[in-house]
Amino acid sequence: MDSKAVFxxxxxxxxxAVHDLxxxxxxxxxxxxxxxxxxxxxxxxxxxxxxxxxFNYMECLTGIDWPDxxxxxxxxxxxxxxxxxxxxxxxxxxxxxxxxPTLSGVWSAANWQERECWxxxxxxxxxxxxxxxxxxxxxxxxxxxxxxxxxxAEYHGIPTTRPNPLELLxxxxxxxxxxxxxxxxxxxxxxxxxxxxxxxxxxxxxxxxxxxxxxxxxxxxxxxxxxxxxxxxxxxxxxEAAADTKPESDKAQA
Amino acid sequence: MxxxxxxxxxxxxxxxxxxxxxxxxxGVLRFVLKTDGEILRKATPDVGYxxxxxxxxxxxxxxxxFMPYTDxxxxxxxxxxxEAWATACERMYEVEVPKRAQYLRAITGELNRIIxxxxxxxxxxxxxxxxxxFILALREREFVNDFIEELCGARxxxxxxxxxxxxxxxxxxxxxxxxxxxxxxxPMVDEFDRLITFNDIFVKRCANITIITGKEAIDWxxxxxxxxxxxxxxxxxxxxxxxxYPELEFDVPIGKGIVGTVGDCFDRFWVRVEEMRQSTRIxxxxxxxxxAHPVNDIQGKLPKKLRFEGEVYAHVxxxxxxxxxxxxxxxxxxxxxxxxxxxxxxxxxxIESKSPGIFVADLVALIxxxxxVAPEIDx
Numbered sequence: 001m002d003s004k005a006v007f008x009x010x011x012x013x014x015x016x017a018v019h020d021l022x023x024x025x026x027x028x029x030x031x032x033x034x035x036x037x038x039x040x041x042x043x044x045x046x047x048x049x050x051x052x053x054x055f056n057y058m059e060c061l062t063g064i065d066w067p068d069x070x071x072x073x074x075x076x077x078x079x080x081x082x083x084x085x086x087x088x089x090x091x092x093x094x095x096x097x098x099x100x101p102t103l104s105g106v107w108s109a110a111n112w113q114e115r116e117c118w119x120x121x122x123x124x125x126x127x128x129x130x131x132x133x134x135x136x137x138x139x140x141x142x143x144x145x146x147x148x149x150x151x152x153a154e155y156h157g158i159p160t161t162r163p164n165p166l167e168l169l170x171x172x173x174x175x176x177x178x179x180x181x182x183x184x185x186x187x188x189x190x191x192x193x194x195x196x197x198x199x200x201x202x203x204x205x206x207x208x209x210x211x212x213x214x215x216x217x218x219x220x221x222x223x224x225x226x227x228x229x230x231x232x233x234x235x236x237x238x239x240e241a242a243a244d245t246k247p248e249s250d251k252a253q254a
Numbered sequence: 255m256x257x258x259x260x261x262x263x264x265x266x267x268x269x270x271x272x273x274x275x276x277x278x279x280x281g282v283l284r285f286v287l288k289t290d291g292e293i294l295r296k297a298t299p300d301v302g303y304x305x306x307x308x309x310x311x312x313x314x315x316x317x318x319x320f321m322p323y324t325d326x327x328x329x330x331x332x333x334x335x336x337e338a339w340a341t342a343c344e345r346m347y348e349v350e351v352p353k354r355a356q357y358l359r360a361i362t363g364e365l366n367r368i369i370x371x372x373x374x375x376x377x378x379x380x381x382x383x384x385x386x387x388f389i390l391a392l393r394e395r396e397f398v399n400d401f402i403e404e405l406c407g408a409r410x411x412x413x414x415x416x417x418x419x420x421x422x423x424x425x426x427x428x429x430x431x432x433x434x435x436x437x438x439x440x441p442m443v444d445e446f447d448r449l450i451t452f453n454d455i456f457v458k459r460c461a462n463i464t465i466i467t468g469k470e471a472i473d474w475x476x477x478x479x480x481x482x483x484x485x486x487x488x489x490x491x492x493x494x495x496x497x498x499y500p501e502l503e504f505d506v507p508i509g510k511g512i513v514g515t516v517g518d519c520f521d522r523f524w525v526r527v528e529e530m531r532q533s534t535r536i537x538x539x540x541x542x543x544x545x546a547h548p549v550n551d552i553q554g555k556l557p558k559k560l561r562f563e564g565e566v567y568a569h570v571x572x573x574x575x576x577x578x579x580x581x582x583x584x585x586x587x588x589x590x591x592x593x594x595x596x597x598x599x600x601x602x603x604x605i606e607s608k609s610p611g612i613f614v615a616d617l618v619a620l621i622x623x624x625x626x627v628a629p630e631i632d633x
Contacts, residue, residue, distance in 0.1 A: 030565075062580055064590075137302075145309060
């Protein structure tokens with residue numbers, strides 16, 4: 001039996017309580033129709049018990065929040081192992097007080113699924129044997145799958161958000177890049193290289209290099225092409241260059 | 255004797271906490287037990303410790319972007335959640351999936367079913383006190399993990415399926431390796447039977463324990479191997495076919511009550527052992543048939559923007575039964591609402607009603623025999 005036939009069979013029995021068949025043209029999508037909330041229990045019992053329908057398996061119970069329509073829909077996917085047919089039944093409930101009778105007496109499978117629906121969407125199932133929250137803690141506030149749900153900043157002192165780890169790992173700009181006493185390209189090229197070279201060498205060489213700096217600048221100002229190349233391109237050579245300058249600095253110390 | 259009978263055994267009811275970290279609860283699960291000595295008055299499951307609100311996350315990601323999240327629905331059988339999500343999206347956009355991709359889905363799915371059942375069976379044996387079968391099962395699982403790793407780079411969260419196809423084609427020499435393993439694995443299942451399935455002690459722990467009748471199983475929405483163990487002939491692969499399953503030959507084993515009653519713990523165990531044999535059979539057939547389809551033709555044509563208006567429900571036969579995904583779209587990049595219906599969630603519901611009157615040790619058998627996986631319950 002396809003959904004249309006089920007719909008007609010139900011309508012002939014329950015009249016207006018079953019309404020709005022939503023036919024779908026695409027082959028794989030399931031048509032659905034609405035059942036009024038106050039008749040839902042009777043209709044579902046009929047769906048299960050009538051021999052030509054025999055929907056004995058409740059596959060899926062979903063709560064869907066529609067703030068623009070002001071409604072919450074509960075969608076039931078029902079299946080029959082006997083006849084191998086499926087039907088989708090929806091119940092529209094007002095958003096302010098979504099209440100419908102429990103179906104856990106019809107299909108036991110509805111028991112936990114209704115609890116989940118209550119927990120996450122906030123539909124109240126009247127007469128449910130154990131309507132407690134199932135996923136979230138008992139003292140949680142709000143129903144997260146509602147569209148207007150706002151997450152609280154913390155739960156019992158546990159923050160629900162965390163700082164962006166990228167902020168913590170943000171790379172600070174190197175301080176050397178800011179120091180530019182004389183805006184000479186050559187000098188800027190030369191300086192870090194000389195420093196590196198000095199750092200690789202003995203600690204006192206650093207001082208020497210610091211002493212040396214003005215000279216190096218002068219050298220750069222003189223624009224000796226081979227010194228520039230050495231500093232910019234080839235570190236080992238730059239080191240050598242630094243090593244070359246060492247005897248001079250030693251002399252200076254002496 | 256009379257003295258004992260005169261003393262009415264109305265001892266105090268004790269409330270016991272089992273979990274959330276009890277080793278036999280298969281993940282972070284908690285039971286509150288009311289016991290009278292060794293006998294349970296009631297066991298109340300308390301779930302939700304692994305709730306990660308996947309349904310809410312789905313409302314914020316794109317259709318393609320949700321695929322890696324589906325791995326996390328059931329980490330022991332991620333392939334099926336991938337497949338269910340892909341199937342749901344393909345129905346929306348009416349995408350034609352190339353045959354080769356469908357075969358690849360069937361192969362990876364069945365391999366995944368085997369290793370998921372291996373974990374389930376090994377854990378059940380371990381919960382009931384036999385450690386060796388677990389090692390044996392994990393050894394076999396390791397081979398398949400390697401195959402899947404070679405195929406898609408991951409061992410647990412595969413993210414292998416794509417909307418309209420699969421991510422990678424099989425590497426050179428892969429089929430031969432898998433076939434070789436199949437030859438090795440089938441005798442190993444027989445060995446497994448000799449080692450544990452028909453082991454006297456094990457049978458005594460399982461036979462006639464917590465029987466779930468066919469009627470109860472349907473009423474509680476129990477699916478997959480647990481439903482079949484209760485004697486119901488139902489398998490989504492055969493009865494509501496998808497992919498290439500109509501072209502394949504396989505049997506659907508159902509519980510027969512070989513050593514006890516239909517629907518007891520032993521049947522749930524035995525059905526899974528048989529399913530591993532059938533899955534091996536399917537893998538062999540698929541590997542034979544896949545060569546007829548052009549290499550690297552594994553991705554169907556998709557519309558440029560994945561936007562959808564309407565609703566669709568798709569389900570596949572996962573290792574834990576009917577895994578359904580219900581998607582509502584509103585013409586945006588993100589789905590409006592996604593609902594994931596899993597086998598473990600509905601199976602857990604029955605434990606409370608089955609618990610009165612059984613031993614605490616039998617509860618362990620019940621939990622492991624219905625093979626629940628905590629993240630699949632909580633999602």
